[in-house]
Amino acid sequence: xxxxxxxxxxxxxxxxxxxxxxxxxxxxxxxxxxxxxxxxxxxxxxxxxxxxxxxxxxxxxxxxxxxxxxxxxxxxxxxxxxxxxxxxxxxxxxxxxxxxxxxxxxxxxxxxxxxxxxxxxxxxxxxxxxxxxxxxxxxxxxxxxxxx
Amino acid sequence: xxxxxxxxxxxxxxxxxxxxxxxxxxxxxxxxxxxxxxxxxxxxxxxxxxxxxxxxxxxxxxxxxxxxxxxxxxxxxxxxxxxxxxxxxxxxxxxxxxxxxxxxxxxxxxxxxxxxxxxxxxxxxxxxxxxxxxxxxxxxxxxxxxxx
DNA sequence: CCAATACGCTTGCATGTGCAAGCGTTATGC
DNA sequence: GCATAACGCTTGCACATGCAAGCGTATTGG
Numbered sequence: 001x002x003x004x005x006x007x008x009x010x011x012x013x014x015x016x017x018x019x020x021x022x023x024x025x026x027x028x029x030x031x032x033x034x035x036x037x038x039x040x041x042x043x044x045x046x047x048x049x050x051x052x053x054x055x056x057x058x059x060x061x062x063x064x065x066x067x068x069x070x071x072x073x074x075x076x077x078x079x080x081x082x083x084x085x086x087x088x089x090x091x092x093x094x095x096x097x098x099x100x101x102x103x104x105x106x107x108x109x110x111x112x113x114x115x116x117x118x119x120x121x122x123x124x125x126x127x128x129x130x131x132x133x134x135x136x137x138x139x140x141x142x143x144x145x146x147x148x
Numbered sequence: 149x150x151x152x153x154x155x156x157x158x159x160x161x162x163x164x165x166x167x168x169x170x171x172x173x174x175x176x177x178x179x180x181x182x183x184x185x186x187x188x189x190x191x192x193x194x195x196x197x198x199x200x201x202x203x204x205x206x207x208x209x210x211x212x213x214x215x216x217x218x219x220x221x222x223x224x225x226x227x228x229x230x231x232x233x234x235x236x237x238x239x240x241x242x243x244x245x246x247x248x249x250x251x252x253x254x255x256x257x258x259x260x261x262x263x264x265x266x267x268x269x270x271x272x273x274x275x276x277x278x279x280x281x282x283x284x285x286x287x288x289x290x291x292x293x294x295x296x
Numbered sequence: 297c298c299a300a301t302a303c304g305c306t307t308g309c310a311t312g313t314g315c316a317a318g319c320g321t322t323a324t325g326c
Numbered sequence: 327g328c329a330t331a332a333c334g335c336t337t338g339c340a341c342a343t344g345c346a347a348g349c350g351t352a353t354t355g356g
Binding site: 004007011014016021112124130133135 | 190
Binding site: 182184211212213214215218219236237238239 | 343344350
């Protein structure tokens with residue numbers, strides 16, 4: 001007999017894989033960015049002063065610092081983010097979302113919301129969905145990456 | 149105002165990232181396999197006759213056929229899976245889980261269940277968790293990859 | 297039948313990612 | 327103060343992965 005939470009964790013991973021695969025296709029085709037780039041913009045937008053040190057962003061996204069370094073370069077070239085230095089600590093290299101980045105994020109979030117709508121819409125009442133969201137929220141709270 | 153299903157989808161992706169990162173560490177350290185290799189074994193174990201053509205497995209895991217080809221080689225060397233051919237159709241190369249693969253899967257599932265327990269245990273009643281699992285299940289049903 | 301198409305699998309190439317080492321900067325302990 | 331450690335970031339390397347092309351096999355249409 002499979003434990004209920006084992007089953008839930010399995011389904012959660014599977015559902016995420018599927019959603020991520022769909023989003024990857026849409027984001028690439030429609031907006032020319034990756035799912036991870038979308039999350040970079042979202043984290044920056046929601047951070048205090050709309051900026052984060054690279055290491056902090058890496059922690060929140062569960063990826064390595066070197067990956068952040070390598071994602072930053074093309075995003076800077078596209079003008080989606082900028083690199084700011086800290087006056088007090090020369091080690092820090094803040095990533096800051098630009099106006100162009102905000103615009104791109106806004107467009108991409110519309111696509112995200114549309115896809116999320118396909119997934120959830122008209123299938124559950126608000127109470128059920130609220131509880132679902134709450135469970136998910138507690139799974140990640142305590143983590144550094146509370147985006148929501 | 150953020151839509152409820154948009155928020156839910158965001159949290160779902162974040163939760164999955166976090167769980168996957170934790171599992172990757174444990175699986176690698178304790179069992180010497182990757183999360184994807186774990187899923188290969190799980191899909192094979194649950195498939196009819198404990199075997200699947202490579203393309204079918206790729207679809208269920210949302211990864212490309214070439215990735216399956218490249219994951220298969222080391223797993224065969226470790227004796228976790230075997231390659232069987234189809235008598236009727238020489239194009240098919242079934243992947244079959246071996247006894248050693250079953251044993252490895254069993255050990256790894258124990259670790260998986262333990263980690264899932266850390267996530268969920270003692271925080272929600274069975275009804276809530278059941279509903280949570282049901283919502284997740286419907287998100288992926290209709291998909292080819294109904295593992296559960 | 298046979299040609300054309302579809303299918304399953306593999307391989308070359310390009311890209312994304314983590315780890316470990318290295319560099320420069322800041323903090324700590326004496 | 328100064329040596330040592332810790333920290334933030336980048337880079338070299340290895341590895342994982344997707345895409346497109348190629349190969350062999352089966353199916354389809356005439």
